[in-house]
Amino acid sequence: MNEISKNSSPFYSVLKRELIRMTSRRLYLGVCVILPLFTVFFMVTIFGTGQMENIPIGIVDLDQTATSRNISRTVATVPTFKVTEYYSDMESARKATQQKIIYGYLVIPHNFESDVMAGRQSTLAYYYHYALLSVGTEIYGAFESLLQTLALGPIVTEAVALGVGEEQITTFLVPVNTQSHPLYNSSLDYSIYLTNPFFFVLFQVLILLTTVYVVGSEIKFRTADKWLEAANLNMFTAIVGKLLPYTIIYCIIGIFANYIIFGVMDIPFSSGFLPLNLATILFIIATQAFGVFLFSLFPAIGIIMSVVSMVASLGATLSGVTFPVPFMYPAVYYASFLFPVRHFVEINQNLLYGNYGFAYTWQNVSILFLFPLVTLLMLPHLKNAILSHKYEDID
Amino acid sequence: MKILIKMKSSLKDIVELIIQEFKTIASSYSILLVLIGGIFIYGLLYNYMYQPNVIRNAPVVVVDKSNSKLSREYTRLIDAAPQVEVYGTAVDFIAAKELMKKNKVAGIIYIPKDFDTRVNRGEESIFITYAVTQAFLYYSSIQEASAGAMLELDDRYRPNMVVFLPAKDVLQIAAATPISVSGTPLYNYTEGYGTYLIPAVIMIIIFQTLMMVISMISGKERESGSIRHFAEQGTTLKRVSRIIISKTFVYCILYSIFGLFLAGLIPIIFQLPNIGNSYEIIMLFIPYLLATCFFGLAGSVFFTDSEAPILMIAFFSVGLVFLSGISYPLELMPWYWQATHFIIPAAPGTLAFVKVNSMGASMADIQTEYITLWIQCAVYFILACLAYQYNIKKAIK
Numbered sequence: 001m002n003e004i005s006k007n008s009s010p011f012y013s014v015l016k017r018e019l020i021r022m023t024s025r026r027l028y029l030g031v032c033v034i035l036p037l038f039t040v041f042f043m044v045t046i047f048g049t050g051q052m053e054n055i056p057i058g059i060v061d062l063d064q065t066a067t068s069r070n071i072s073r074t075v076a077t078v079p080t081f082k083v084t085e086y087y088s089d090m091e092s093a094r095k096a097t098q099q100k101i102i103y104g105y106l107v108i109p110h111n112f113e114s115d116v117m118a119g120r121q122s123t124l125a126y127y128y129h130y131a132l133l134s135v136g137t138e139i140y141g142a143f144e145s146l147l148q149t150l151a152l153g154p155i156v157t158e159a160v161a162l163g164v165g166e167e168q169i170t171t172f173l174v175p176v177n178t179q180s181h182p183l184y185n186s187s188l189d190y191s192i193y194l195t196n197p198f199f200f201v202l203f204q205v206l207i208l209l210t211t212v213y214v215v216g217s218e219i220k221f222r223t224a225d226k227w228l229e230a231a232n233l234n235m236f237t238a239i240v241g242k243l244l245p246y247t248i249i250y251c252i253i254g255i256f257a258n259y260i261i262f263g264v265m266d267i268p269f270s271s272g273f274l275p276l277n278l279a280t281i282l283f284i285i286a287t288q289a290f291g292v293f294l295f296s297l298f299p300a301i302g303i304i305m306s307v308v309s310m311v312a313s314l315g316a317t318l319s320g321v322t323f324p325v326p327f328m329y330p331a332v333y334y335a336s337f338l339f340p341v342r343h344f345v346e347i348n349q350n351l352l353y354g355n356y357g358f359a360y361t362w363q364n365v366s367i368l369f370l371f372p373l374v375t376l377l378m379l380p381h382l383k384n385a386i387l388s389h390k391y392e393d394i395d
Numbered sequence: 396m397k398i399l400i401k402m403k404s405s406l407k408d409i410v411e412l413i414i415q416e417f418k419t420i421a422s423s424y425s426i427l428l429v430l431i432g433g434i435f436i437y438g439l440l441y442n443y444m445y446q447p448n449v450i451r452n453a454p455v456v457v458v459d460k461s462n463s464k465l466s467r468e469y470t471r472l473i474d475a476a477p478q479v480e481v482y483g484t485a486v487d488f489i490a491a492k493e494l495m496k497k498n499k500v501a502g503i504i505y506i507p508k509d510f511d512t513r514v515n516r517g518e519e520s521i522f523i524t525y526a527v528t529q530a531f532l533y534y535s536s537i538q539e540a541s542a543g544a545m546l547e548l549d550d551r552y553r554p555n556m557v558v559f560l561p562a563k564d565v566l567q568i569a570a571a572t573p574i575s576v577s578g579t580p581l582y583n584y585t586e587g588y589g590t591y592l593i594p595a596v597i598m599i600i601i602f603q604t605l606m607m608v609i610s611m612i613s614g615k616e617r618e619s620g621s622i623r624h625f626a627e628q629g630t631t632l633k634r635v636s637r638i639i640i641s642k643t644f645v646y647c648i649l650y651s652i653f654g655l656f657l658a659g660l661i662p663i664i665f666q667l668p669n670i671g672n673s674y675e676i677i678m679l680f681i682p683y684l685l686a687t688c689f690f691g692l693a694g695s696v697f698f699t700d701s702e703a704p705i706l707m708i709a710f711f712s713v714g715l716v717f718l719s720g721i722s723y724p725l726e727l728m729p730w731y732w733q734a735t736h737f738i739i740p741a742a743p744g745t746l747a748f749v750k751v752n753s754m755g756a757s758m759a760d761i762q763t764e765y766i767t768l769w770i771q772c773a774v775y776f777i778l779a780c781l782a783y784q785y786n787i788k789k790a791i792k
Binding site: 027030031035039042045046047048049052053054055056094095097098099100103116119120121122123124125126127128129130131132133134135136137140141143144147148150151152153154155157158159162163164168169170171172173174175176177178179180181182183184188190193198201202205206209210213216217220300301302303305306307309310312313314316317318320321322323324327328329332346349350353354356360394395 | 423424425428429432433436437440441443444445446447450451453465469496497498501510514517518519520521522523524525526527529530531532533534535538541542545548549552553555556557559560561564567568571572573574575576577578579580581582583586588589591592594607611615668699700701702703705706707708709710712713714717720721722723724726727728729731732746749750753754755756760
């Protein structure tokens with residue numbers, strides 16, 4: 001070690017020292033390369049085709065007439081559904097939903113056909129699983145659009161029989177109609193919606209923890225003095241030299257992930273690859289800085305690892321991908337700005353949805369730049385903490 | 396007599412091992428932090444974050460090109476819907492889009508110029524909804540609100556449309572009754588996001604923190620070499636199995652308390668769905684905790700120091716929610732992820748808990764998950780014994 005520091009610049013000796021450390025333990029290969037690549041694979045494959053299609057549902061046909069069978073056939077043509085079960089009573093359908101054999105069911109009541117023919121009030125009731133909210137929403141949507149048309153069936157039949165044109169009667173029934181355009185993700189595909197943000201949510205957990213570990217392990221294994229010595233007691237050199245190899249590996253993986261997600265999987269994006277990759281690199285550096293910042297607060301590795309693992313998991317919620325953050329309590333909403341992943345998701349959405357331009361993301365970009373700057377302020381404290389040796393035995 | 400003495404000595408051994416394990420946990424700040432922070436703080440914090448539960452008043456902007464009585468009526472109906480709130484009536488589409496880019500609104504409702512005149516001519520009139528899909532909940536809220544307002548408006552205007560029908564047929568057509576449609580969401584009485592997600596998260600928290608505690612303890616044993624003490628009485632599988640049983644006993648005692656807090660108290664405090672039978676929840680927790688302990692102890696072959704395991708464990712939580720089949724149907728995943736569902740205790744455990752707790756399922760309804768958990772217990776118990784035997788032998792070499 002001493003030889004290196006004598007003959008070369010402090011930065012180079014820290015860097016070289018770190019490369020030796022990295023390659024000496026298989027752990028680093030695991031957490032820097034294998035786990036991130038596994039995460040790419042997981043997020044890319046977990047949603048299957050991404051479309052919620054062929055969801056198993058059931059039909060309870062209590063009527064058993066031509067009309068009810070006709071409705072059953074119509075239901076079976078909806079791509080969202082796959083009618084896997086037919087029941088003769090509501091109880092067994094409900095039981096099957098409870099067992100998760102089906103995710104919803106339609107009930108055609110007794111005397112349905114005769115009621116419709118006679119112009120009596122009749123009801124088609126459907127039930128959908130809402131303990132599993134996302135599937136439930138899909139089934140709700142599919143049933144609504146299908147049954148609203150079916151519901152007007154008797155009137156249309158009546159009118160057409162009287163010689164009124166079908167179009168005319170539809171206008172009578174639905175004078176005002178709606179067209180919906182989900183922006184960006186027009187097919188409401190789950191992989192378009194979740195793969196990209198959730199990969200980075202998981203990635204930030206790994207980056208945060210690994211950063212804390214590589215810095216903290218110096219204190220833990222009592223090698224921090226040698227580390228600072230190699231850096232000629234310059235904390236900035238020590239940190240940058242140490243983390244740079246990881247930054248490079250993460251950037252390669254981040255860019256690779258972008259390529260797989262947007263290039264291979266064909267998830268739509270409005271910008272070019274360059275802005276996406278630049279945002280990814282900025283996000284990685286900000287996240288590493290955030291990790292160093294958290295560690296510097298109380299540099300006892302055992303404790304701070306536990307804390308960071310919880311903080312990082314919060315990133316999944318606060319990135320705003322699942323439940324929109326602005327609708328959480330104000331305290332939670334403002335806390336979300338403290339997480340690099342939140343800003344990254346906002347920048348990425350801007351780039352993906354329409355590439356609206358820097359004017360709409362400069363705040364997020366600036367905050368990502370702030371993370372390294374604020375962390376710089378913590379470095380003197382970290383240096384003192386290391387030299388004092390008082391955090392070594394806390395676990 | 397001989398058997399009795401033998402039993403006595405192995406019981407004594409187990410008791411000593413248990414005391415030792417308790418001491419290890421009580422003397423480590425980081426383990427206590429995972430337990431207290433992970434269980435209590437995280438359990439409460441998560442609930443606090445998801446308390447708003449549903450989206451109310453998502454901002455939308457209306458581009459009213461028609462500027463008629465009908466379009467204003469429609470705007471009022473949209474505004475009255477609980478899911479959305481009209482942020483403003485921007486004059487043109489460009490201004491509306493600008494608001495969307497600035498994240499001020501989550502959707503645009505465009506009412507074309509001929510909205511009113513078409514209805515008056517007896518033609519179908521169309522308005523267009525554009526909604527962001529940043530979060531699916533935005534899209535579904537706006538969708539629900541605009542469809543609701545449409546139905547309401549249609550009901551109001553249908554009588555006016557009668558004039559466009561042939562006079563002789565009106566009575567007969569009007570006499571035909573439409574079929575009414577009623578949809579009922581099952582098992583989530585608030586229809587909220589928190590009430591859907593948190594029961595699953597509770598089980599994941601239990602799994603994750605327990606895994607972290609086990610890995611930190613077993614990693615530390617290997618790092619400090621204290622694992623060698625286990626070798627004093629031999630490394631036969633019988634003796635190793637006593638170590639595994641003692642450790643599992645300690646973790647299960649602790650987690651019966653934490654489990655009571657997370658699965659018993661939290662749902663009451665935060666009014667989450669908890670229609671499950673307590674007896675069945677307890678019966679589920681027994682194999683769940685055992686399988687998780689054995690799974691963690693079997694994983695100890697990979698844990699070489701007390702912090703490194705956290706690197707490998709922490710990031711799985713989100714993946715485990717997916718693998719449980721709560722957020723995305725298992726049926727639609729590729730076969731290898733469906734298979735993984737049966738390998739990691741958290742996945743069937745979470746699914747079974749949601750079934751019992753939120754859906755009121757009985758023991759028979761969770762049969763698949765329940766049997767899976769017990770099989771996991773058996774397999775991972777053997778693997779845990781082998782793993783510990785291997786670790787001890789490696790350490791004394």
